Amino acid sequence: MAHKVSSETLQLLQPFKIGTGESQFVGLCTSQAKTTHQFLQGNEVRSSLKRRSPCDHDRSAVKRKSGSASSSSERSSADDLELEDEFDAQKQLEKTKTEVERMVHENQKMRRMLSVMAEEYSLLKQHLHHTAVTRKQEHEARIITQTSERAERVDDRLFQATLGPQRLSPRKSYTTLSTSTTSRSSERSRSPTPTAPISSSFYQPTQAAGESEKQSKAKSSELNQEQSSRTGENIMVAETMPLQALREADAEKEGSLQRVASSGFQESSTPETRPDSDHEANKNYASEPSGWSWQPTKRMKSVLQDTSVRTARVSVRTRTDAPTMADGCQWRKYGQKLAKGNPCPRSYYRCTVAPDCPVRKQVQRCAEDRSVLTTTYQGAHNHPLPAAAVAMASTTSAAAGMLLMSSSTSSDRARSEALKHGIENLATFNNQTSLPIISASTPCPSVMLDLTRSFQNECNSAAAAVKANGSASRFSFASFRSQGHPFSEAAVAAEKPSFQLNHSAFVGYSQGQAAAANGSEKAARSVELAQSVTEATAAITSDPKFTAAVAAVVASIISSESLGQMIIS
């Protein structure tokens, strides 16, 4: 009887058979929730529901009610209990199925969202890449335009010089440094002493007086070619461009060609009028196979007195224990003074790579923090730089150009060009994170590249300065981001075995960037980056002559690149 009842009940309950339900449940879960562990969750839900089933109370009540019945009736009641349990299980299964369906629905929803986000990300990535390529092309086009315009200006001047005074102004010989470089290189091929570190033709008179326009045009085109082919010297030309352009603008604006021509500098342009001592000095320099000793001359003095050659100042603050910042150039100390307000003496250095290089360097420790070394550069090198000095000189020169342009009220094309070039140069070296402090309050406009302070600190101090001054006498773009960066911080701190990063490291890096900009695959990009990093590391660890500041800048570049990659991948 009990069995009959039980079998009838089972027949009635056939559609809710637990085995069927379980198999359905399993099938559902395995087909739709494989990726999201919902099967396990569903099992957990089911078991938890089973554990907390409200039917437990009814079941216990039934047990209590049937407590006084006979043994036969006990058996039948036990069957009833089993049926009730099965019924409860069916209920729980219904609930679980509903829950799983809801989860599956959510899962599908999230998948759709994920695909949408992936699409958007892909579009953004493409847009970013396109922007990078476009900017690079614009930058290259701008450089070509600048170069050709400069060459045209040089041609105009040379042409005018042939019609006007027979002497090329000394300022001109400075401002047309790139032309000088070109003539130097062009003469180097026919020079009888090619072993000279810097060809004597560089210090010989420019050929403006007798040069035809055609020849100067040829030189201009040669200049363009050389700038694209040579690595060492063309960088020197590029790096000095902001100041050169500024001086051109100054010369044009002031009409000061005659004034400068009478300052003694013209002697450098015409050997006929140059004092014998200077001529001898230059000859000695030109024929010196290696090294050169400082010989101040009248011409040098006039150069030094010509403030137009040494206008802007670029200060670099580094945290180092070394007496000076090794920047790859040769310097000779010529003085030391105790400046007011600072117990630390200020040392004066001049560049001795070339006899009439107007570049000066001041080195002074910070009064508040003796570990901070402030190196102030003034002027632009008029000679090819050692590879180790190119990076630093380029950065400081660009900063100076940027400063001078920004402090200018002139709308001269040359000035704006130089400004653009300076900013681009800075952006190139610092991956658009160069954040110099520009000060117009000092007698000489100056720019500070602070490698000791964090971005946030600099922002705060700049905000405080603006707040205190109530004017824009000191407007800040904050500092290089060096602090808080393990590599750059180590580089700055470890100035003792100072760094040298040869030029190939930068070239390698730029090549890697170019490859990436050209749309090569991410793998190629990674390889290029890795090569650059390897080169940079090898150079830094092998050659003990480079600046910690440059290392910091490179670290900044590398870190930006790596960060970008991390984000992309």
Added chain:
DNA sequence: CGACTTTGACCTGCGC
């Protein structure tokens, strides 16, 4: 002995 550094004197510009 030559190259480089040190250091006092000198020059120059600027503010009062």
Added chain:
DNA sequence: GCGCAGGTCAAAGTCG
């Protein structure tokens, strides 16, 4: 005009 501060010169000293 004077004083001050920054910058430079050049003789003397130092070092490899």
